[in-house]
Amino acid sequence: MIRYKRVALIGLGLIASSISHAIRRTGLPVEIHGYARSEATRTEAARLGLATIFETAGEAVEGADLVILCVPVGAMGGVAQEIAPHLAPGATVSDVGSVKRAVIDAVQPHLPEGVEFIPGHPLAGTEHSGPGSGFATLFDNRWCLLTPLPESAPAAVEALTGFWQALGARVDRMEPDHHDLVLAVTSHVPHLIAYTMVGVADHLRRVTEQEVINYSAAGFRDFTRIAASDPTMWRDVFLNNREATLDVLGRFTEELFALQRAIRLGDGEHLHAYFTRTRAIRRGIIDAGQDTAAPDFGRLASAKG
Amino acid sequence: MIRYKRVALIGLGLIASSISHAIRRTGLPVEIHGYARSEATRTEAARLGLATIFETAGEAVEGADLVILCVPVGAMGGVAQEIAPHLAPGATVSDVGSVKRAVIDAVQPHLPEGVEFIPGHPLAGTEHSGPGSGFATLFDNRWCLLTPLPESAPAAVEALTGFWQALGARVDRMEPDHHDLVLAVTSHVPHLIAYTMVGVADHLRRVTEQEVINYSAAGFRDFTRIAASDPTMWRDVFLNNREATLDVLGRFTEELFALQRAIRLGDGEHLHAYFTRTRAIRRGIIDAGQDTAAPDFGRLASAKG
Numbered sequence: 001m002i003r004y005k006r007v008a009l010i011g012l013g014l015i016a017s018s019i020s021h022a023i024r025r026t027g028l029p030v031e032i033h034g035y036a037r038s039e040a041t042r043t044e045a046a047r048l049g050l051a052t053i054f055e056t057a058g059e060a061v062e063g064a065d066l067v068i069l070c071v072p073v074g075a076m077g078g079v080a081q082e083i084a085p086h087l088a089p090g091a092t093v094s095d096v097g098s099v100k101r102a103v104i105d106a107v108q109p110h111l112p113e114g115v116e117f118i119p120g121h122p123l124a125g126t127e128h129s130g131p132g133s134g135f136a137t138l139f140d141n142r143w144c145l146l147t148p149l150p151e152s153a154p155a156a157v158e159a160l161t162g163f164w165q166a167l168g169a170r171v172d173r174m175e176p177d178h179h180d181l182v183l184a185v186t187s188h189v190p191h192l193i194a195y196t197m198v199g200v201a202d203h204l205r206r207v208t209e210q211e212v213i214n215y216s217a218a219g220f221r222d223f224t225r226i227a228a229s230d231p232t233m234w235r236d237v238f239l240n241n242r243e244a245t246l247d248v249l250g251r252f253t254e255e256l257f258a259l260q261r262a263i264r265l266g267d268g269e270h271l272h273a274y275f276t277r278t279r280a281i282r283r284g285i286i287d288a289g290q291d292t293a294a295p296d297f298g299r300l301a302s303a304k305g
Numbered sequence: 306m307i308r309y310k311r312v313a314l315i316g317l318g319l320i321a322s323s324i325s326h327a328i329r330r331t332g333l334p335v336e337i338h339g340y341a342r343s344e345a346t347r348t349e350a351a352r353l354g355l356a357t358i359f360e361t362a363g364e365a366v367e368g369a370d371l372v373i374l375c376v377p378v379g380a381m382g383g384v385a386q387e388i389a390p391h392l393a394p395g396a397t398v399s400d401v402g403s404v405k406r407a408v409i410d411a412v413q414p415h416l417p418e419g420v421e422f423i424p425g426h427p428l429a430g431t432e433h434s435g436p437g438s439g440f441a442t443l444f445d446n447r448w449c450l451l452t453p454l455p456e457s458a459p460a461a462v463e464a465l466t467g468f469w470q471a472l473g474a475r476v477d478r479m480e481p482d483h484h485d486l487v488l489a490v491t492s493h494v495p496h497l498i499a500y501t502m503v504g505v506a507d508h509l510r511r512v513t514e515q516e517v518i519n520y521s522a523a524g525f526r527d528f529t530r531i532a533a534s535d536p537t538m539w540r541d542v543f544l545n546n547r548e549a550t551l552d553v554l555g556r557f558t559e560e561l562f563a564l565q566r567a568i569r570l571g572d573g574e575h576l577h578a579y580f581t582r583t584r585a586i587r588r589g590i591i592d593a594g595q596d597t598a599a600p601d602f603g604r605l606a607s608a609k610g
Contacts, residue, residue, distance in 0.1 A: 143519060178511070181509070181511060182512050182517075182520055185505065185509060186512075186516070186517055186520045186521040187521070192561070192564055193498055195580060196557060196560045197494070197498070197557065198583045198586055199582070199583055200557050200560055202583075202586050203556060204486070204490060204553070214477075215428060215450070215487055215491045215492070224587055227584065227586070227587055228587035228588060231584060232577065235573050236573075239576070246569060248505060249568075251505045251509070252501060252505050253558065253561070255501045255504050255505055255508075256497070260551065260554055263544070263547055264547070264551060266547070268541075268544055271543055272537065272540045274504065275532075275540060276536045278500050278503045278504055278507075278532040279532070279534070279536060281507045281514070281529075281532075282503065282529055282530065282532055
């Protein structure tokens with residue numbers, strides 16, 4: 001259920017354009033206002049009919065009861081400062097950044113009293129970017145994590161929850177620092193690894209790109225797609241979730257070195273014990289009913305290499 | 306087209322049982338003989354009707370015109386020695402190991418003259434193992450790489466190619482050492498990374514398994530499945546493709562450290578340049594028509610995190 005009458009989207013890339021399509025899909029009479037810094041993006045978004053486009057962020061947010069910041073994490077603070085004087089009393093401001101603590105630190109100081117700030121993060125995307133890349137089903141059955149602040153009004157959090165559910169998402173709440181740690185493990189470090197692995201494959205001139213694509217284990221093939229994601233967005237993620245990323249990365253390289261050493265020394269027992277343990281972890285997840293041991297997995301992803 | 310009258314499968318796990326099901330699916334009158342070292346496996350395979358089961362590997366290969374070694378890479382040499390005196394003149398011996406040079410070194414010295422050895426590697430699998438885990442469609446549209454030896458008779462290679470095609474696979478040929486390097490990049494090192502990442506997630510007690518499953522980027526979620534694969538098989542892969550694995554792993558950690566340092570120093574330019582380059586690599590692959598830029602990718606795999 002969408003309780004907002006006018007939603008302002010600041011930044012008009014993949015996520016904002018998908019929000020627009022998903023709002024339209026509900027058939028509800030929600031006004032959509034939009035702004036992007038680049039004139040080319042504004043022109044393209046207007047042509048696509050994604051929103052009523054304004055020349056400044058301030059104009060775009062006027063009268064909006066929901067404002068969603070859809071810009072890279074590093075640009076959130078500047079945008080918040082720009083829109084602050086134009087926000088309607090009682091409006092909710094949210095965002096879609098992949099990092100939450102840094103966004104809170106950058107945005108909150110600028111917002112006037114009487115405006116609710118409820119950070120959010122839809123776990124959805126593709127490797128494409130720009131206003132033409134969005135589509136209405138992007139959020140269907142995907143998680144949207146909200147990280148409300150201690151002072152957030154429960155009714156405002158409820159309204160934002162209903163908004164994302166109306167767009168097809170499942171909503172969960174999380175403490176901001178915990179969000180940043182969880183995403184470092186499940187997304188940020190894996191993405192860094194994906195970028196690195198694609199870079200390595202490219203350096204090895206003896207292996208052709210076609211060989212990489214043809215013979216890649218599933219999972220890794222997805223990673224080559226993922227490594228095509230927006231460079232600015234990902235730069236900002238790593239610069240703004242630095243501590244958790246470096247923490248997880250440190251543990252990762254430590255464990256990887258132990259395995260590398262076992263390979264070099266021919267220590268089969270160490271390798272077997274490690275792989276047996278990760279198998280048990282995975283089975284524990286299945287036994288707990290948190291994922292499926294679907295027998296057709298073999299069609300989707302190769303485990304053998 | 307299957308030109309063999311009797312196929313012997315040595316080892317009766319996921320791959321061998323899938324070969325049996327896929328042969329049966331062709332409807333051709335091919336006899337299937339089988340042997341596994343473990344009595345429990347033999348009993349289970351007999352109960353499932355996968356093959357005529359024998360008590361020794363030697364008996365199983367008698368009169369077979371195709372023998373496929375479906376045991377872990379580290380067990381290939383011993384099995385080759387065991388079956389050698391029993392092989393029919395003119396028979397073809399192949400295997401399904403994920404490493405080719407080490408298998409050739411272990412198997413070839415044992416084989417008598419007049420027997421063709423044509424190593425093979427079907428790129429297919431699931432995270433399940435054992436005789437009950439196979440299914441007829443496992444190889445459909447998957448690659449099977451053959452690495453014939455200089456002395457391999459062209460007609461024998463053709464026959465084995467036809468066999469795998471009849472099982473649904475696409476067949477390609479590759480030089481053995483090149484195979485081991487390509488697979489180190491596309492599969493072995495990515496798997497090692499998957500094992501490591503699952504181990505790290507498990508160590509981080511502050512992040513729950515349910516959070517890992519719910520909020521994992523695609524690709525990485527596949528990796529948690531892959532990390533449940535057979536520990537013995539993977540131990541043997543790393544011990545037997547040591548050089549290529551350590552070579553690729555060395556390049557990987559070198560590049561990863563450069564990115565880690567950029568994150569620590571807040572060097573956004575370095576990160577942005579790196580991510581821009583991997584994006585170009587990926588786009589080059591799509592432009593070359595080697596993969597698809599399907600717009601529904603967003604439903605299969607999340608690139609945003």
